[in-house]
Amino acid sequence: MTPKIARFLVEQHPAAPCLVFDLERLEGNFRTLRSALPLAEIYYAVKANPAPPVLERLVSLGSSFDAASFEEIEACLAAGAQPRAISYGNTVKKAAAIRAAHAAGVDLFAFDSAEELRKLAENAPGARVYCRVSVANEGAEWPLARKFGADLALARELMLSAASFGLDPCGLSFHVGSQQTRTDTYEAAIGRVAMLFTDLMEAGLDLRLFNLGGGFPVRYRDAVPEIDAFAAAIMLAMTRHFGNALPGMLIEPGRFLSADAGVVASEVVLVSRRLRNDPLRWVYLDVGRFGGLAETENEAIRYRITTEHDGGPEGPVAIAGPTCDGADVLYQRTPYRLPLALSAGDRVLLHAAGAYVTTYASQCFNGFAPLAEYYL
DSSP states (O other): OHHHHHHHHHOOOOOSSSEEEHHHHHHHHHHHHHHTTTEEEEEEEEOOOHHHHHHHHHHHTTTEEEEHHHHHHHHHHHHOOGGEEEEEEEEEEOOOHHHHHHTTTEEEEEESSSSHHHHHHHHHHOOOEEEBBBOOTTTEEEETTTTBBBOHEEEEHHHHGGGGOEEEEEEEEEEOOEEEHHHHHHHHHHHHHHHHHHHHHHHOOOEEEEEOOOOOOOSSSSSSOOOHHHHHHHHHHHHHTTOOOEEEEEEEEEEHHHEEEEEEEEEEEEEOOEEEOOOEEEEEEEEEGGTTTTGGGGGOEEEEEEEETTSOOOOEEEEOSSSOTOOEEEEEEEEEEEEOOOOOOOOEEOSSSSSSSSSOOOOOOOOOOOOOOEEO
């Protein structure tokens, strides 16, 4: 938690639940990443946090943007981004959305199937397109490989056919999964996709773009490798496979830029024991899986939690949200321990919650409004 957020929480004491976000930390993270990978152009993954202040700050820093929908494209344009600085990176798009994006000046689109390629040819004639290749996601706490990506043989076939549709097949992309904790997964993915990249170049395609996706991790409860370790592994693999003829590199960070810039303030609704003499207490918060903490599914993302009673005696807890839904349980297997003094009305903080929280929040499920947002 940054000093600015801490001061705001003390002085303003905003009603919970809410997200408090430090734009200066966002900017610092952007500069850190740009310094670590100076040869890669940064395309912020808008889905991580599309709040106007976030997009406007990134526009001022010269960021480009990875959009998952036409609505996200509109948000980027409204924040001052140029259409050529936006990649429509979702491989699943409605024809109407493709037409609207193309009409707005966006000319870089992702695909991973023949049907999507045909939609792009019909609705974004002449656009630059890149194929997303399936790669392993080992080490990712939020894997993505099951839903997206073509295998090497299909990707080669699609790329070779793209020009015949009147499109500009300009490159390849991959994604090693969100909150990727292993540097060697990037190295293996680069080797896999670089092989196809070189093969397509030899087949006559003019490839210029090598999109390494996102996945760079942040620290929640457990330590993760620093960004310099990922940068070193990436550049070692790129030079190993391309030598001095490096293609233009893109990266699509979302979590890395915005997560640790935000803290969610929550209030304890209830602390109870479900069984007589059970040491395990159930702590119910006023924000849960349906209030924005969707990444706690399967306890994948484990937020660091602090309270005003930290330092005193503590015991094991299960942590759940406030809704009348049995699925609204955040942590039951992960060994969380919270102070024994914790009770209803106390405030708890969930750290590094600036990414994938506000946009996951449901619209009034059980009548609970989405959490408030403050950008400092």
